[in-house]
Amino acid sequence: MNFSPQIVAELLPALLRGTVVTLYATAAGMAVALVVGLLIAIARRGSNPVAVLIIDSFVTVVRSTPLLIQLYLLFYVLPLYGPSFSPLFTGILGLGLHYSSYISEVFRAGIDAVPRGQWEACIALQFSRVKTWTRIVLPQAFRIVLPQIGNYLISMYKHASLLATITVVELLGAALNFAGETFRYFEAFTLVGIIYFVIGFAFSRLVRYLEQRTTYGRA
Amino acid sequence: MDHQSTSASQAPLAAEFVNVSKSFGAFTIIDDLNLQIRPSERVSLIGPSGSGKTTILRLLMTLERPNEGEIKVFGDVLSAGGEGAAKARPDREFRAIRGKIGMVFQQFNLFPHMTALENVMEAPVQVLGTQRQEARDLAECLLKRVGLAEKGASYPSQLSGGQQQRVAIARALAMKPQIMLFDEITSALDPEVIGEVLEVVHNLAHETKMAMLVVTHEMGFARDIADRVIFMERGKIVEDASPGEIFNSPRNDRTKAFLNAIKR
Numbered sequence: 001m002n003f004s005p006q007i008v009a010e011l012l013p014a015l016l017r018g019t020v021v022t023l024y025a026t027a028a029g030m031a032v033a034l035v036v037g038l039l040i041a042i043a044r045r046g047s048n049p050v051a052v053l054i055i056d057s058f059v060t061v062v063r064s065t066p067l068l069i070q071l072y073l074l075f076y077v078l079p080l081y082g083p084s085f086s087p088l089f090t091g092i093l094g095l096g097l098h099y100s101s102y103i104s105e106v107f108r109a110g111i112d113a114v115p116r117g118q119w120e121a122c123i124a125l126q127f128s129r130v131k132t133w134t135r136i137v138l139p140q141a142f143r144i145v146l147p148q149i150g151n152y153l154i155s156m157y158k159h160a161s162l163l164a165t166i167t168v169v170e171l172l173g174a175a176l177n178f179a180g181e182t183f184r185y186f187e188a189f190t191l192v193g194i195i196y197f198v199i200g201f202a203f204s205r206l207v208r209y210l211e212q213r214t215t216y217g218r219a
Numbered sequence: 220m221d222h223q224s225t226s227a228s229q230a231p232l233a234a235e236f237v238n239v240s241k242s243f244g245a246f247t248i249i250d251d252l253n254l255q256i257r258p259s260e261r262v263s264l265i266g267p268s269g270s271g272k273t274t275i276l277r278l279l280m281t282l283e284r285p286n287e288g289e290i291k292v293f294g295d296v297l298s299a300g301g302e303g304a305a306k307a308r309p310d311r312e313f314r315a316i317r318g319k320i321g322m323v324f325q326q327f328n329l330f331p332h333m334t335a336l337e338n339v340m341e342a343p344v345q346v347l348g349t350q351r352q353e354a355r356d357l358a359e360c361l362l363k364r365v366g367l368a369e370k371g372a373s374y375p376s377q378l379s380g381g382q383q384q385r386v387a388i389a390r391a392l393a394m395k396p397q398i399m400l401f402d403e404i405t406s407a408l409d410p411e412v413i414g415e416v417l418e419v420v421h422n423l424a425h426e427t428k429m430a431m432l433v434v435t436h437e438m439g440f441a442r443d444i445a446d447r448v449i450f451m452e453r454g455k456i457v458e459d460a461s462p463g464e465i466f467n468s469p470r471n472d473r474t475k476a477f478l479n480a481i482k483r
Binding site: 115117118120121123124125126127128131135136139140143 | 394
């Protein structure tokens, strides 16, 4: 079988639409992961033992099971007992919750890395708790964790291909559909691999750039 | 108002420790301490490490809570240990009392993600609700006062230790405290920049009416800045007298021994 430019021309529009869905799912999933991960990290520092137990259980369960199973549960099982969402929304939720359990640990480490003197300076300057977090601790913690968040972003971008299994027509899904109809697996998956690589490579370069400029006043 | 103590009929004390004890685990760091600081008074705290000097400042700044006793600021109870700890006051009221106190730290604790100017502006803007332009004017004025008018745009990482500490002093001044706590502010500095920081504090002592509590190992500074010097050991005040008395004719043998050991 030869690589056919004509097939590529037919395939490309569908793959680009899929690429947009993949990037959208990654961005939205990361937004969910960042918000939930941060809330988990902050709540875990709290003194409410029930909340801490529930959160720890959630994190343990999520980390100990495959993302694919979690997506199946959200997509096929949850609607039997609870709300039913669109495939894409379910996928974003699954990606976001899954990664929130990892990102919460990143945030925890980042928050712990902010020196105790920063908290004490906030007390001495009469900051409220909210201002202490939003103005002083989190901006410093974010800079500390940025490279690790970037790595999880790359990982999530690749993991988003699993959404194809819950009928989301993202990049891989688009290729699967095309190949299923035309049997041109060679072109479809070669092209998908190239697209994944180009974007993934760009992401990893961005992360490396961010790693290099995490010191203050030298950027 | 029960916290208007009877002695408040005259000018209230700036700060008062009443039978305060503080321990960390089995180790008693402050032992049944009584201490009174009058408004505008400058007090140096000296003594060997672990004697509890810094803990006095940390208790006043509420970075630590007493196990026993009561700490008052201008007549109002700031914090209390034992049974008194139960009567927690509303947050806003508490912060109004604590707001009379400012602190400069050994390790500066500047905010590394902000410029020197932003460091000084931050608390007035975020805590007091001062307009940005007004806060900027104030910050520029304060930086000038500590000799750093040119360094407003620099980040802490771009400043020397002495410069960082002077920014930290300006930052604490921006909240207009009535009691300023200096916690070994030169201990983390290279010898050649200690002088510039001490000079700033000396000028403050001349130009303001703040009460000052100074914990230091610089004996010359402790003597020159203070109206009153307190020598501490093992969580207790051993001697409390004028700088002249403490440094020229200490009464207590342990004070003598400490000062002799330092001279060597």
